[in-house]
Amino acid sequence: MTGDASGAGNVGKPGLARSPLAPDRFPDLPVIDGVRFAATAAGVRYANRTDLMLVHIAPGAALAGVFTRSSTRSAAVRDCQAKLAALPGMSESGAAFFVNSGNANTFTGARGAEDVVRLSQAVAKAADLPAGRVFTASTGVIGELLPRDRIEAAIPALIGGLDASGAASAARAIMTTDTFPKGACAEARIGETTVRIMGIAKGSGMIAPDMATMLGFVFTDAAVAQPALQAMLSEAVETTFNAVTVDSDTSTSDTVLLAATGTAGNAQVKGADTPDGRAFAAALHAVMHDLAIQLVRDGEGATKLVEIRVTGAVSRDDARKVARSIANSPLVKTAIAGEDPNWGRIVMAVGKSGAEADRDTLSIRFGDILVAENGWVAPGYKEADAAAYMRGQELVIGVDLGLDDGADTVWTCDLTHAYIDINADYRS
Amino acid sequence: MTGDASGAGNVGKPGLARSPLAPDRFPDLPVIDGVRFAATAAGVRYANRTDLMLVHIAPGAALAGVFTRSSTRSAAVRDCQAKLAALPGMSESGAAFFVNSGNANTFTGARGAEDVVRLSQAVAKAADLPAGRVFTASTGVIGELLPRDRIEAAIPALIGGLDASGAASAARAIMTTDTFPKGACAEARIGETTVRIMGIAKGSGMIAPDMATMLGFVFTDAAVAQPALQAMLSEAVETTFNAVTVDSDTSTSDTVLLAATGTAGNAQVKGADTPDGRAFAAALHAVMHDLAIQLVRDGEGATKLVEIRVTGAVSRDDARKVARSIANSPLVKTAIAGEDPNWGRIVMAVGKSGAEADRDTLSIRFGDILVAENGWVAPGYKEADAAAYMRGQELVIGVDLGLDDGADTVWTCDLTHAYIDINADYRS
Numbered sequence: 001m002t003g004d005a006s007g008a009g010n011v012g013k014p015g016l017a018r019s020p021l022a023p024d025r026f027p028d029l030p031v032i033d034g035v036r037f038a039a040t041a042a043g044v045r046y047a048n049r050t051d052l053m054l055v056h057i058a059p060g061a062a063l064a065g066v067f068t069r070s071s072t073r074s075a076a077v078r079d080c081q082a083k084l085a086a087l088p089g090m091s092e093s094g095a096a097f098f099v100n101s102g103n104a105n106t107f108t109g110a111r112g113a114e115d116v117v118r119l120s121q122a123v124a125k126a127a128d129l130p131a132g133r134v135f136t137a138s139t140g141v142i143g144e145l146l147p148r149d150r151i152e153a154a155i156p157a158l159i160g161g162l163d164a165s166g167a168a169s170a171a172r173a174i175m176t177t178d179t180f181p182k183g184a185c186a187e188a189r190i191g192e193t194t195v196r197i198m199g200i201a202k203g204s205g206m207i208a209p210d211m212a213t214m215l216g217f218v219f220t221d222a223a224v225a226q227p228a229l230q231a232m233l234s235e236a237v238e239t240t241f242n243a244v245t246v247d248s249d250t251s252t253s254d255t256v257l258l259a260a261t262g263t264a265g266n267a268q269v270k271g272a273d274t275p276d277g278r279a280f281a282a283a284l285h286a287v288m289h290d291l292a293i294q295l296v297r298d299g300e301g302a303t304k305l306v307e308i309r310v311t312g313a314v315s316r317d318d319a320r321k322v323a324r325s326i327a328n329s330p331l332v333k334t335a336i337a338g339e340d341p342n343w344g345r346i347v348m349a350v351g352k353s354g355a356e357a358d359r360d361t362l363s364i365r366f367g368d369i370l371v372a373e374n375g376w377v378a379p380g381y382k383e384a385d386a387a388a389y390m391r392g393q394e395l396v397i398g399v400d401l402g403l404d405d406g407a408d409t410v411w412t413c414d415l416t417h418a419y420i421d422i423n424a425d426y427r428s
Numbered sequence: 429m430t431g432d433a434s435g436a437g438n439v440g441k442p443g444l445a446r447s448p449l450a451p452d453r454f455p456d457l458p459v460i461d462g463v464r465f466a467a468t469a470a471g472v473r474y475a476n477r478t479d480l481m482l483v484h485i486a487p488g489a490a491l492a493g494v495f496t497r498s499s500t501r502s503a504a505v506r507d508c509q510a511k512l513a514a515l516p517g518m519s520e521s522g523a524a525f526f527v528n529s530g531n532a533n534t535f536t537g538a539r540g541a542e543d544v545v546r547l548s549q550a551v552a553k554a555a556d557l558p559a560g561r562v563f564t565a566s567t568g569v570i571g572e573l574l575p576r577d578r579i580e581a582a583i584p585a586l587i588g589g590l591d592a593s594g595a596a597s598a599a600r601a602i603m604t605t606d607t608f609p610k611g612a613c614a615e616a617r618i619g620e621t622t623v624r625i626m627g628i629a630k631g632s633g634m635i636a637p638d639m640a641t642m643l644g645f646v647f648t649d650a651a652v653a654q655p656a657l658q659a660m661l662s663e664a665v666e667t668t669f670n671a672v673t674v675d676s677d678t679s680t681s682d683t684v685l686l687a688a689t690g691t692a693g694n695a696q697v698k699g700a701d702t703p704d705g706r707a708f709a710a711a712l713h714a715v716m717h718d719l720a721i722q723l724v725r726d727g728e729g730a731t732k733l734v735e736i737r738v739t740g741a742v743s744r745d746d747a748r749k750v751a752r753s754i755a756n757s758p759l760v761k762t763a764i765a766g767e768d769p770n771w772g773r774i775v776m777a778v779g780k781s782g783a784e785a786d787r788d789t790l791s792i793r794f795g796d797i798l799v800a801e802n803g804w805v806a807p808g809y810k811e812a813d814a815a816a817y818m819r820g821q822e823l824v825i826g827v828d829l830g831l832d833d834g835a836d837t838v839w840t841c842d843l844t845h846a847y848i849d850i851n852a853d854y855r856s
Contacts, residue, residue, distance in 0.1 A: 351499045
């Protein structure tokens, strides 16, 4: 309803206003030679919006993927995992990513798995690909059957509409509760060759709002050996998509797929731990970091983007435990929504995290403001300064445990009335 | 402000309406011979309310305690733990519990610890007790110093006001964001003797709202050997206070203290695993269960009391992981607030719990309504029935994992706008 008025355009769930943390505009994404996009409207759940995306990848691309660890993960996720396991490395045939929004095809029993097979086969046949190279993802409501016939009927139109510059439309077609489409890009130098990386994503968090899930699709024209590609993707996910949280809930369908076409003509990147590998991995990380932060900016009901930097832990695992405990605490998140520099709740969240911590070596900062140290409020702390800082839209909360050099950073958003409005709504 | 109008009376934070899930009235608690209560107003944080409680326990009582596991726990908790460790068993001297609301005396550095010592000594001197038998607890805002002088000045009035039937006033004095005082009682037969158990508690959850914390004080006239008393208390806490959650946050000050005066004259209960021990433990459990459920009924913003029953897990630990994952999921809690039988979110929460689970053996019930089984919606399921069920105030969500016989139950409440109103308020 407010989609047009707010400038969000083709949002998945009518009535959601564009996030106040949204970037000004969708970025200009580079064309990746060998990758073409199409989007169309199949009426999966809502009328008057696109809800199917097809990406066609030319023969010879290396593919990699990372998926949700949920034990109730979807049929599409299981299918993608099986296909990646069965077909590692380069392939002489092309590949496709086929995604619908509006319905997650999760907890839909044997019929759900059958739908994945049948839709993969339909795309494979129409695009002249082996079914084992068609990867599907579905995002939306859980427990309802896909409208398979309507989706199948839309495949020819998708094939006909494939376009190398269609990434922006594709980014819109995969949205659910997202209020803006998400895209990012970067370049790297491999020897004398410039390679391009670009990606699109959807999701209002890490997280499983009824109509959301985290999906990311990343493309590069670099030539990268498949094992190195998978290693670099897995590594980058840890500090990007796995380092953001909106509400601590984990989707049954989270999927990140990466295709490297090799069309840039660089000398193939053989390993992650080579100069070329490090250059590529840094650019890949930049794209995925950008997309992950956009997910938090579009966190359901978010009005503030919050970076939680934890240092001084006995290990990186412990630092992440503390960062996540703070980022997921409803009391911390509501305090941030209320612009309250309530550092007592940070102390509470450190205490409950399960990480090693000592009250008397702990220090807490809001931005550059030292709030607490040595088990007490800092001598020069003025609450008025911290309150002024909390009125900003982008906040950094720093916690130093003062024990060792374990560090980690997590990004989150505040918990507002709008989150409850979005999620307490009856689905129909 | 609305305290009187709502019938809640002496609530800690002005403006909170009495929970719609509150019991009709405070129960008639029995007098425990050897236990006397007093309450007074010292102006710790708010005017026009009582905020200090003193309980005096006659010589010869056995004492037991269970405390928060937070690594940033308060000075009072550390002091109680040290005193219980140093003085196990019966004592010839009396004992006291001294509690303030409005200020948690947490993260207050060396001065906070010094205040605990000084207030314990002041109570000990005024009541003619060893300081090692004075146990203190503080609940309220974190990071601010106690108004020690005002509290100390109120001690003589407390001593003068001690009264065996003062438990109801005491239950009011320890409230913070609570909207009603909490009390419960039960009896047990030990041989030919009837023993009484009664307790009071405060807290809006397990949980650490800014102004809350879980405190429980339980008293019995039974004669119980101290090791058995501690064992039975620890066991009962697991399935009562540790089985409720409002918002997944853990206080730095959670404290449960139990005093057994022995004044009933029963043959001393020697062990938990004797007929007398089992009779006593059952009654103790009943009192603590009643108090724990009252905490959830007073969960901040709660409009529904929800019991999460998990069965069929490979272990009790796994069952608890699943139950807690469901109970703490913001998406499940907002769906319940919206009276939406959104079982897809239950599937999500099972999947993210980390417990062993198999989609195809999972079944879900709302009350007696079978919603899903064998990895899909149940054949006879009608969403209208489930939607009607969700409009009730007290709900049971059943999840059977279909793997083995591990089972556990957790109680929680919904997540509503009122939770955000209460917690996003600036503290001042």
